[in-house]
Amino acid sequence: MNAERNEGESAPRGPKTITVPLGERSYDIVIGPGLIDEAGTRIKNVLPHARVAIVTDENVARLHLDRLRIALDSEGIDHNAIVLPAGEKTKSYGSLEQVVEAIIEGRFERGDIVLAFGGGVIGDVAGFASAIVRRGMALVQMPTSLLAQVDSSVGGKTGINSPQGKNLVGAFHQPSLVLADTALLDTLLPREFAAGYAEVVKYGLIDRPDFFEWLDENHREIFAGGTARIDAIAAACEAKAEVVARDEMEEASRALLNLGHTFGHALEKVCRYDAARLVHGEGVAIGVCLAHRFCAHLGLAPDEDARRIEIHLSAVGLPTRIQDIPGEEPKVDDLLDAIAQDKKVSRGALTFILTRGIGKAYVENGVDPQTVRGFLEQELSQ
Amino acid sequence: MNAERNEGESAPRGPKTITVPLGERSYDIVIGPGLIDEAGTRIKNVLPHARVAIVTDENVARLHLDRLRIALDSEGIDHNAIVLPAGEKTKSYGSLEQVVEAIIEGRFERGDIVLAFGGGVIGDVAGFASAIVRRGMALVQMPTSLLAQVDSSVGGKTGINSPQGKNLVGAFHQPSLVLADTALLDTLLPREFAAGYAEVVKYGLIDRPDFFEWLDENHREIFAGGTARIDAIAAACEAKAEVVARDEMEEASRALLNLGHTFGHALEKVCRYDAARLVHGEGVAIGVCLAHRFCAHLGLAPDEDARRIEIHLSAVGLPTRIQDIPGEEPKVDDLLDAIAQDKKVSRGALTFILTRGIGKAYVENGVDPQTVRGFLEQELSQ
Structure with a gap:
């Protein structure tokens, strides 16, 4: 295409x-x-x-x-x-x-x-x-x-x-x-580069497991610059172009690009968009980890995949847990409020990008807010 | 269609x-x-x-x-x-x-x-x-x-x-x-109704001379209400729908709908959008008269058509000349500035909707600002 x-x-x-x-x-x-x-x-x-x-x-x-x-x-x-x-x-x-x-x-x-x-x-x-x-x-x-x-x-x-x-x-x-x-x-500062890298990883997690494998093997070269970096950016743009061509106005499948973003946006909001605490890509890094752990929690995806992603993102210096955010710990109620106001909400039930494992993301329109609450309470109690 | x-x-x-x-x-x-x-x-x-x-x-x-x-x-x-x-x-x-x-x-x-x-x-x-x-x-x-x-x-x-x-x-x-x-x-107040009527007349002036004739014969019934009014509104909507279907994003022929609007917008602007002095439809009424007189001035359209339009619009209580606007008389320089900033400008030359007579409007991209100046000076000196 x-x-x-x-x-x-x-x-x-x-x-x-x-x-x-x-x-x-x-x-x-x-x-x-x-x-x-x-x-x-x-x-x-x-x-x-x-x-x-x-x-x-x-x-x-x-x-x-x-x-x-x-x-x-x-x-x-x-x-x-x-x-x-x-x-x-x-x-x-x-x-x-x-x-x-x-x-x-x-x-x-x-x-x-x-x-x-x-x-x-x-x-x-x-x-x-x-x-x-x-x-x-x-x-x-x-x-x-x-x-x-x-x-x-x-x-x-x-x-x-x-x-x-x-x-x-x-x-x-x-x-x-x-x-x-x-x-x-x-x-770019290393922290800015790493934040962008979280979005690169995301494309692998959505539907390109081979790309995730390649990133896992080549992330040092990508961070160092040179042709691996160009290849990674081109692969990410190609992945995005495919999704956009299929659903330009986000009426359906384009929502997959929001993997990790519902949690990520909520974290950014409760941090009041304070870049000293959390920039967008860092929110996405924590968000994709939360999405995979949430799906493991629901029995949808293997624990092992969530752990592989955490290890990979940690290796490049990205946060992977809510507790990694400096400053006051976000409250579950505030996160749920922010999630409910996020634009990916439809008629009361929450829309989330869920996953059956690395490269197996899908759109789920019927997520119960109480399930999300239980998961976030567990995350923050650890 | x-x-x-x-x-x-x-x-x-x-x-x-x-x-x-x-x-x-x-x-x-x-x-x-x-x-x-x-x-x-x-x-x-x-x-x-x-x-x-x-x-x-x-x-x-x-x-x-x-x-x-x-x-x-x-x-x-x-x-x-x-x-x-x-x-x-x-x-x-x-x-x-x-x-x-x-x-x-x-x-x-x-x-x-x-x-x-x-x-x-x-x-x-x-x-x-x-x-x-x-x-x-x-x-x-x-x-x-x-x-x-x-x-x-x-x-x-x-x-x-x-x-x-x-x-x-x-x-x-x-x-x-x-x-x-x-x-x-x-x-609606009579003045508001009349202002809207200026846009109805405009469709006749663009490319429907028979509709203008019909309006000329039926304007009393239209102002009184009843089926003539519904027919006039439906005919106007049909005219607009045709133009929009041909050129939704105004890349070409939709600009015809701006007949009278370049002058009209400039008048509204110099009156600082003060509705006590001039509402949009009144600006359009004066604007279509100016457009027809401008074209007569250029030798493009018969004087007679401009006069028919003035008589028709005056009969329903609409202004037809810049001097009909209450308050301080607009200055030519201010009008030209406003025309130049209007969005229907392309690369220095002015775009105007010109006409060869009632029902014969066309888009002209190469109007010289000096010609407009000369015409406006003449209008305001009378």
Whole structure:
């Protein structure tokens, strides 16, 4: 379904390209080192006459914005930059309005591009702005974190947080192009890289047990950089592209991508999105462990699989238990409230991604909140 | 293309139904007196298990909300109501956030309905909220003004105003059903009814000269109520449905619906959306007159057609000249600034809907701002 091909003839390993097949809205994800310097050329190939409104955060701007501007200038592409504070708090109504008004102020038009240049937060808020300015502008994603490269930049989900919960406000708006420059990941803190890695592991856990095995054998190389890292990112993007192509608007099977996310979002919420305590990928790491232990608790999946995942995630420095979160221990009532308000709720019964073991995840719409309560009480008593 | 059919066997004239043919997103517009009392039944037929978040304004709530609640209760449909201040200022970021948060607070889910119960402002802000809560809920439009019944409730355009201009932020989000209760129009002020009538006339001016002739002969009956009014609304909805089906996302011919709107929006903006001076339909009335006089000025259309339109609109109490707006006379520079910021601008040249006469409108992308300036200076000097 997805074309994966190597580009270039001289380099032994050029960028990899994955196509997300969505008919008229199909687009390429290009993955490789140094793509930032080719941004002007590659954008011009896809949208020849567009101006570009770059949306980024202070950290990414300091490290990489000049290089991106040079790449756009070299192709004569007119551009503005809107620089936001870094961090989850930027996924707010206030930041969205700020970005939207700056784009309008810059007189960008419907055929012009919003270029989301940053991690998941920037991709979500800039993507949402591109969906709603003049009822829809073009979007190019240039993810600079591992998490954004393997997850949030692909598939068209955009949005902001409500005070009542994460990602409750947003739009489906597919990008026209995703450029994932893997060399930019060298400037990430180890903790940020590990957090993104939790989403890579997730694809193995959903339905690719061989990919999980490969990660288990190659995680040192992936963390060290080089071709294994590019291969891991490409495999993750290919997995996501397949799921998105099957169910673009999350009417059914796309929900599998939420494996570990119901628990993870609830943990992020009770930690008040305090990145010092827990970032999204760490919530997902604990979340996938909880999901597997929950299924073992229900007798659905082998204990052994949950343990293998814990060992693997611990080895790369990720948390695997609620108690691994620094600070005050979350309360079961607060976690259950947060789970009930999460968007994956349908008519009272809870929707969870459950599993029969590694690579055997499925959507279950009828989970009883009392069962979840009993499980969480047991987790927190250990 | 559009099925128009009469319902009911006993009544000599039951409601009329127009289908907007958009494949999976097709929906019916039902037009007739007393539909509010059938709202529960008709909504249940389309979306059987949904809860309903009613969004309305203080005026409509006072006049009609109890009746709507009774109709929903009679079918056992669970509902909440969110009541906003009446007026264009409600199309703001603040009101949008208020509606979105109230919907989330009410624990409405993706399959539930936002019911926009009001005029164009309510339809736009509630429709936009339905597009972005949980990345998209169902939407039912129950337009209560003539303008909303013949224009804004049909076709999926939703949005709010930016401080920089009208409707610059929004989404395309089609309703699942439109219920236009023509009896509710009896509570409109004559000025409000006339404002909506300007949009009815517009459809004749775009490409239905026979409809304009019919309006010219029947406008007294339409203003008096009864079957001529229902026929006029149905004909307007049918005209709009055809345009929307041809070009849902306004990539080309849908722009024809903006006949008179570039001038009209600019006038609204320089009047700071002060309804005491100018409401949207009045802006459109002056706008279509300006568009026809502009084309006569350019030698494209006969002077005679512009005069016929002025006489017709004046007869129903609508303004036809910039000087008809009470208060300080708008300045040409301010009008040109507002036109340039309007969303129908492409790469410096202005896009206008021009015309060769009644029923002969077309999209022109290359209008020189200096020509517009010269015309406006002449208009204001008379």
